[in-house]
Amino acid sequence: MTIAPGVRTLEQHRDEVTALLTPLIESLSGRFEGVNLADPDALGRVLATAITAHSPVPAFDNSQMDGYAVCAADLLRASNENPVTLPLGLTAAAGDAPVVHASRTASPVMTGAAIPVGADAVVPVEATMSPEFPELVRAVEQTSGRTPAGSATFLEPVTHGAFVRFAAEDIAVGDTVLDAGTRLTPARIGAAAAVGVTRAQVRPRIQVLLCATGDELTHGAQTTLSQGHIYDANTPMLAAALRELGAEVRVVRTGDNPDEFLRALHGVTGEYHLVVTSGGISKGAYEVVRAALAPLGVWFGSVAMQPGGPQGLGEIDSSSGRVPVLCFPGNPVSSLLSLELFLAPTLKGLAGRSTTPDIAHLPLAHDVDSPPAKHQIRRGSVNSDGTVSLSGPGSHLIGDLAAADVLVHLPVGLAHAEAGTTVETWRFND
Ligand SMILES: Nc1nc2c(c(=O)[nH]1)N[C@H]1C(S)=C(S)[C@@H](COP(=O)(O)OP(=O)(O)OC[C@H]3O[C@@H](n4cnc5c(N)ncnc54)[C@H](O)[C@@H]3O)O[C@H]1N2
Ligand code: MOO
16 A cells, blocks of 8 residues: 555654754854853753863762771770770761871771771771760860760771772763763752762753644633633643753744734744644634745645645744744644654754654554544553553544553554554653
């Protein structure tokens, strides 16, 4: 089975979208702006320049345990039969300047405190004869005139370096902590902060103008809908999807009048990089997006897929020059899956994320039929036995879309598949 003449394959349309967006992505990848790493806005941003360590991690040799810093040589012969008791020195806690350790003493030391100068190992307090500390004298309290008393008894030898976290063993001065192009995750923000970096240069977010169309759309909370009206599902859904992909989103909504649509677009001031529309592109008599943009040279046509068959793509004028426009069909499932298949890979790449979907090949729980001239993308749920059950194919079924945990790809040429046939699935709704 071949696809109908004049209809693009999914791959052809994806390549067209990629080609359209490549100059924009290259331009955005070359720009940068500063961000404070402690700001909520830092999360998910992509570094424009590398972060280099000017301070090591650990910053100095310090204790991994609450215990006693010792010289390993002093405990060589320690055993249950031959306990070794050492008098206590001054105590070091995290934040204190390093204390001086005398040989044949035990210096109480807390996790994160600098290893006392002269000690070379730490014994956790619970590994000594008495699992709790006696009364201690912290070095910073010495001005009070108190001197350490008491002792600690050790029942086994300790290896040189035990429970010592050595300076720079994780990150050395001059190391590249994060490369340019890296996406800031919580762990990466933590690593940059640990070397004392508070501000980073990041790529600007892509600014998307999202425009949902249709006379039937009702926005906002309303207890009853006017006759023939529906709630606008696509604007919040597509805006959320775009934001999750790292975009900043502005929203405009219009009815089915092409002049109103163009006025709404041109009324938007300030810079935006990409326009995404929903609805008004198919074969109807009142296809607002197609009517307004086809005369401006935007391509509208069919892609051999379901949902997402009708598509549009091109360039239009904005307040700051020519910008790409992607026109998605209005059915909610079609619009989100169009974004997922055609736009998400590019935005993921810009956001420093993997562009490869999380793919698993799973057996079908039941027989399925598929239009053989189209690449069908069904919504499915994975059962406890590892099989996948599909919901209905209709592109209006947003309840099923919300319940799905995988997208199931049934390729062109497949008309029927028996239960047990292995199909390609992509993780969805994670
Ligand atoms: N004669 C033909 N009719 C249709 C074809 C076709 O090939 N020949 N294709 C069908 C397919 S497939 C799709 S998908 C839709 C796409 O239509 P449009 O992109 O023009 O979208 P609309 O007609 O504006 O809306 C379709 C559907 O979705 C609802 N909708 C629209 N916007 C929203 C929104 N923001 N929130 C929730 N629901 C929305 C709208 O009310 C319609 O029910 O065309 C088929 N027709
Ligand atoms: O191709 Mo449409 O997107 O099936 O509903």
